[in-house]
Each structure stands twice: as C-alpha cells, then as structure tokens.
Amino acid sequence: MAYLMFEPIPICLAMPDLPLLLVSLPAGFPSPAQDDMEEPINLADWLVEHPAASYIMRVDGYSMTGAGITDGDLIIVSRAKKPISGHIVVAMVHGDRTLKRLKRRDGRFWLVPEADGFPDIIVDEYVEIWGVVVGLARKYG
C-alpha cells in the first residue's frame, strides 16, 4: 500500500470504548451524570508526557531485569529530562545504543547494569547519554 497513515508518537494504548463513568439510566429521567462524561483514559498521553522530546524504543536483552525492565519491553526515552545519577538511561557506547543505570561513584559516572554477569561501563569520551527512561510499556500476550 502506498498510502500509509503514519501515527506520530502516541502509541494508542487507550481502550477507546471504555468510558470512565458507567451510569445506569433510570427510564424516563435524564441522567444527572450526563454532563460529567469524560474522555476515555489515554495511556499514551499519560506515558509520554513530552511527545516532542520523547522516543519509544524496544529493549533487547536482560541486563536491566533487576530494575524491572526485560527483553521486548517498550521504553519511553526523554531527551527533555536532564540525566542525573540514579536515572535509567539510554547511552551510546562506541556507537551502540545501550540501557543502563547512571551512577556516580568516586567522582566518576558509570553505566551500571542490574543483572548478574554484565560489566559496568565508565562514562568517558566514547560514551554519550542519549536520553532518560521515563516510562515502560509491556503487554502480556
């Protein structure tokens, strides 16, 4: 198909037909709650607070399982948030995009995995912090 509609960032995770207020209507009376009907919850809006500076990425591997992030998860990566020690970040290490926790130790910054068997990486001139992980999305199928 040549005419694909491209959705910008928001992943539509909303349940479009599930209204927040379910009122049973007594026959003959207008619902007093009619005016209080709200939009359905939009999970994408909630997850992605800063759509212009946020990017969705897929996790490949198990080095952050200790932080509750596992293979196949979708993460929301923000470039509007300033990385500080303790944040989970996406970093470019020698051109490879990698997921680690940023930690300050003895005056140096480190990229630290949260699973056994993965090495810490020191933040030097070959490392660039690309963005801060601000959200996580997972489906159980």
Add this chain to the structure above:
Amino acid sequence: MSAPVALIDCNNYYVSCERAFDASLVGVPVIILSNNDGCAIARSGEAKALGVKMGDPVHLIRDKIRQHGIRVLSSNYALYGDMQRRVVAAIEPFARDFEIYSIDETFVDFAGFEHLDLAAHSRAMCAQVRQWTTIPTCVGIASTKTLAKLANAAAKKNPTFDGVADLRDEDLCRWVLDQFDVDDVWGVGRATAAKLAGLDICTAGQLRDMALKQARAIGGVVLERLVAELRGVPACAIETVEPQRKGMAVTRSFGTPVTDMDMLMGAVAQYAMRAGEKLRQHGLVAGRLTVFFHTNRHKQDQPQYSATRTLSMQPMTNDGLMLLAYARRGIESAWREGYGITKAGVMLEDLIDADRRPRTLFEDDSGRRDRLMVAMDQVNMRFGTFAAVPASQGFKREWAARSDSKSPNYTTRIAEVPAVKAR
C-alpha cells in the same frame, strides 16, 4: 524598523534525521535518494566534500560511491516528517509566531522579543532543537525574510558566526551582501542572474542598490520585491518566488480556533488548491504531501493536540483535486474531537519538473483531468466551497515507490522503533 524575523534551517536535514537513530552514519559520507531511488536529494557534509551534487543521478556516481564507501539511503519521509514536528515544537516557545516554509526551514517572528539579545536567544533555540531531536540548525536574523534567508546562508557558510547571523546590524549586512552572488539570493533564477550580469550586477549588494523600476523591468514584480526586501523593507517576496525543489508549504493561523473537522477541511482544501496552483504555475509536480494541524501551544491550560500525516502520491501530481484528496485522507486519519485547532498547513515535497515526471502504467489521460480541474476550480471559485469534491475519487492504481534501502520508521511505527541493547 520592522519586526525582526528569523529563519531557522536544519543542517543536512534528512541526513541528520537518519543519524539521530543510526550512529554508524555519523562521520561518514551519506546521501539520501529521491522517491524511486533516482538521484541524490540530500548529502552529508562529507558527501558534499566528495563532490556529490544535489540531484546527481545515482547511476552516474556509482564509482564514487564504491570508491569512498558513501552510505546510500532511500528517503524516509515518515521519519523526516515526524522529526520536523519535534523541531517545530522545540522552536515554538522561542517565538511569537512561526511559519513552516519547508520540511527543514521555519520562519520565526521575533516581534516582541526585540529587547532580548536575539543572537543569544537564537542560540538557545538551536540548543533546544538539538537537545530534543539531536538535529543541528543555523539561524539567520534580519528585518525581512529574503535577508533572513541570506543571513542563514551566511551562518551556515561562515563558522565565525557560530550558527547565528544577525543582519540587523547595517555594517554586517552590507558586508554579507557583498559576499553573496545575485543567484544566491532566494528567487533569483539563472535567466535573471544572466540579465543582471549584463548590467554588471553580480553581488547581492549590487542587486540591493539597483533602482526598483529597473528591477521590475528586468525581473518583474518578483525581482522588484526582492530588491525591496534586500533593503530591509518587507514585501512578501518569498510568497511569489518559485518553490524550492526541496518543497514548499502553505500554512496559516486561524483567527478563532477551529473545533469542527469540516471547517478544518475547508481551510486545508484552500491550502491544497493554492499549493496546486503554485506547482502548476512553475511547471512542477510533487511526490509527497504532508498535512498538519495543531492547537495553540502558548495556551498550555487548554487541551493540546498536534498531528502530522505524510502521504506518498503516485503518480506525482500538481492536480489540486488530487492534493485535496490526499490532504483529506490525512486529516480524516488524524482528526480528534475536542480540541481548538489554531494552525494548519499543507506541505509538498519531492518536487520535479512536470515533464520529467515518471509515468505510471495505465495512467489516466491527464489532459481530461486538467480540464476537469479548471472546471472544478471555476465551480469552487463561484460557490466558494470544496464540498463538491467527490469522496469516491478513486486512486485505484497504487504502487509502492522503490525504496530499497529505506531506514525503519523509527518514530512512527511500533514494530520499527530502535532497539536498545540490555546485554
């Protein structure tokens, strides 16, 4: 003195978008090919240095590509469109208003910001764009759009400007105008440049000093307006010059927010028709249409929504009705109820001469189509509405364009988002 206007332009935009997600493209020569992988439409600085020219057909530079290991990518307009949305969002807080001119160029209105150091303000704007998108930009500031365009070129060309040139300083403006040839001025074509050369008018500075009457005699109202703008007098010159091959945009702000899809459609229909007219005027066809609309981002207390849809057009067209049909599809897919839309626009990209347009198999007789268009135009002009457009207007023959080495739709398709190693 009129209000300052600035042009912010993304450096090697398509390449910069690709590099945001593919680090292996950083620091190496990269070219991006047009629709159908025909010729180079974007080049990294390294590729420019190797002598790859804009529009070079790829089959003629195969040797160069092999020899220097130039990375060759098909264009990925979905990515470029989505990144542009982000660039514009980063620009917005820095300006009173903005006007998207093409996919990588946005005019910003600095009225009301004069009390600031606009160069520092612009650098902060560039830093914000770079932070949110990774994309490098340059800014030209001046009192007219034509001068802002030249200022931007100066900022790109001359590293001493550090990415921002402010030509409101008269001495600097004079100096810069003397550095540029007449055909570097936006809208001065080769034919006009040759005529001017006959009069010993070779630099932008000499063009500025030309008598307005003489300019009109040589290059019509376009050249007259350009000269006025070079003198710092806003004259809407940009609106009359030929669209750049990279693309053109028709955008407007609405006086009162639009909350109804049909009303938005009505406005966008006009832009599509206007864009079609402009293409036909210059004998061009377009391969891509982007339609966008959004709420007022300066009113954060109100619900915010912003949408962009990019559609590929096959066959390439300058038919207003076709453009409108595409724009309509885009809006239908993007529309959400409950928002007050204050700005909308249509952008056309991938422009080529109408007579060099690739033909598709079993194409309709476009002569009939052209006559229909004229008739429709007249009907619409008389009744002032585009409601008469048949919804059934079919696009039965759709073939995907060739794009053998297109990058993934990193930001617009969940199945193609970048992977992060957790290994």
